[in-house]
Amino acid sequence: MAEIDYSKRSFNYYPTNAIVFAKCIDGRWTKPEVTPDFNFSLHCFAGVFHYAPSCFEGLKAYRGVDGRVRLFRPDENAKRMQSSATYLDMPAPTMEMFIDMCVMCVQANWEHIPSYESGASLYLRPVLFGINPQLGIKSAKDVMFAVMASGVGTYSGGKSLTAVSAVMSRNYDRAATYGSGGYKLGANYAQSLHAYNLAHKMGYRELLFLDSATHSHIEEFGSSNFFGIKHGCYITPNSPSVLPSITNKSLRKVAEEFGLKVERRTIFVDELETFEEVNSCGTAVVITPISRIDDKATLESGTITREYRYSETCGPISEKLYNRIVGIQKGLEEDTYGWCMFVNDPK
Ligand SMILES: Cc1ncc(COP(=O)(O)O)c(C=O)c1O
Numbered sequence: 001m002a003e004i005d006y007s008k009r010s011f012n013y014y015p016t017n018a019i020v021f022a023k024c025i026d027g028r029w030t031k032p033e034v035t036p037d038f039n040f041s042l043h044c045f046a047g048v049f050h051y052a053p054s055c056f057e058g059l060k061a062y063r064g065v066d067g068r069v070r071l072f073r074p075d076e077n078a079k080r081m082q083s084s085a086t087y088l089d090m091p092a093p094t095m096e097m098f099i100d101m102c103v104m105c106v107q108a109n110w111e112h113i114p115s116y117e118s119g120a121s122l123y124l125r126p127v128l129f130g131i132n133p134q135l136g137i138k139s140a141k142d143v144m145f146a147v148m149a150s151g152v153g154t155y156s157g158g159k160s161l162t163a164v165s166a167v168m169s170r171n172y173d174r175a176a177t178y179g180s181g182g183y184k185l186g187a188n189y190a191q192s193l194h195a196y197n198l199a200h201k202m203g204y205r206e207l208l209f210l211d212s213a214t215h216s217h218i219e220e221f222g223s224s225n226f227f228g229i230k231h232g233c234y235i236t237p238n239s240p241s242v243l244p245s246i247t248n249k250s251l252r253k254v255a256e257e258f259g260l261k262v263e264r265r266t267i268f269v270d271e272l273e274t275f276e277e278v279n280s281c282g283t284a285v286v287i288t289p290i291s292r293i294d295d296k297a298t299l300e301s302g303t304i305t306r307e308y309r310y311s312e313t314c315g316p317i318s319e320k321l322y323n324r325i326v327g328i329q330k331g332l333e334e335d336t337y338g339w340c341m342f343v344n345d346p347k
Contacts, residue, residue, distance in 0.1 A: 006120035010157030018108040021146035047130030053140035054129040054186035055084035061122040064331030070340040084183040089139035105147040107346035163291035164205035169299040173212035181241030224282030228275035238264035277315030
């Protein structure tokens with residue numbers, strides 16, 4: 001295979017060798033299969049085409065400085081998928097099955113795991129969706145669970161820790177107050193696509209969503225959680241309609257380790273002015289510094305009501321957090337929390 005320059009890649013789909021899938025039919029799971037066929041054959045009345053009984057996950061396999069391959073907290077992804085499936089009232093893989101199939105997928109795509117030096121990683125996308133034919137509004141009885149992989153670079157396609165701009169408005173919501181925002185459902189992303197596209201067309205990389213009831217406090221970005229740093233505090237929203245990010249959960253631990261005070265609480269929009277450092281965080285974005293947030297009454301409007309400006313480079317505390325978390329993921333730092341799971345070379 002020709003040498004791939006992973007450092008030029010962004011967060012995108014790039015072909016790999018194989019996917020892994022299993023089906024749950026009438027409550028019984030089939031044996032997971034590895035296949036080079038990337039096409040699913042589905043009944044046209046499958047629930048996923050109508051009522052979106054569909055959830056997914058995202059995690060990465062990292063090649064460490066020691067050449068070994070690690071998955072970062074796959075048990076957390078398994079638990080979150082189970083919680084999403086429970087919300088949708090449909091079957092979910094056990095934790096063991098989820099992790100085993102992730103490992104099978106990494107091993108089946110071994111030569112697509114980017115080198116340590118490239119800074120890239122093998123992104124795994126586990127998906128779970130309803131496949132039984134149905135017409136009435138019902139949860140899926142039968143499901144397909146599949147794990148796919150893509151060798152990805154940074155979210156922005158540029159260098160790590162490149163700061164990006166964000167916008168917020170009051171005329172698009174990501175999640176209802178008592179809705180599904182705290183679960184990783186495909187439907188939540190469908191809900192945000194139009195607004196996201198508008199933000200991108202206007203040149204913003206990120207879209208910051210506010211709470212849907214009052215539009216007065218920060219929820220999260222379209223692709224990631226929000227955290228701010230000020231006065232030695234790591235501050236992140238506490239809301240049931242925000243996706244419980246595994247990266248954010250891990251960063252809170254690391255922040256405590258560094259002696260920062262960790263606060264999970266309501267962050268009113270006005271508080272944006274007081275942060276020393278503002279970032280988005282997640283598996284795909286890792287930590288991405290936010291250099292500016294423009295506040296607009298409507299996303300379509302040309303008028304910016306208020307601007308919040310931050311550094312064009314990553315803040316020192318956020319950079320320290322980044323180095324520790326990436327250090328653990330890539331074997332540069334001791335994994336004192338036991339977060340990494342090693343995957344063996346299949347050969
Ligand atoms: C909306 C949203 N919030 C937060 C996150 C971050 O979650 P995690 O750190 O588990 O990847 C993601 C991406 O995965 C996301 O899509």
